Amino acid sequence: MSAPKLSSKASRYCAQMGNWNVDEELKQAHKLIKSLVEEIDFKNHKLSMMQSNYEETIAHIRKVVIGLTETINSKDKKLLELEQRYQESSAAVRWLMNEKAMQGEVYGKEIRKLKSTNAKLRNGIEWHKKRL
Structure with a gap:
């Protein structure tokens, strides 16, 4: 069996309905695309x-x-400068302490010489006193 034939009015109505659905779908698709953009x-x-x-x-x-x-x-940089100054100061202090020790030794020797000379002179004076 074949489908019944539609009248020309019915045909146009179906075509318009189809177009309307397509137009509505296009509008909705356009809105969706616009929203996504x-x-x-x-x-x-x-x-x-x-x-x-x-x-x-x-x-x-x-x-x-x-x-x-x-x-x-x-x-x-400042720390390195301070370290360098510390090293220089430490070296100067060591040198001064060494100098002090050497001066102490020289002083001690001089004192011993003077005491020895003093003792000799006293002995000499005592000897001269006894002779006189």
């Missing part, structure tokens, strides 16, 4: 802002790291 644009903008914030943060962190590195290097 807006969402993509929004997310792209948000991503761009996040990228910008990230780059600003990285730039700030780099500046902080550079500043801290310079501070550390400066303090290291």
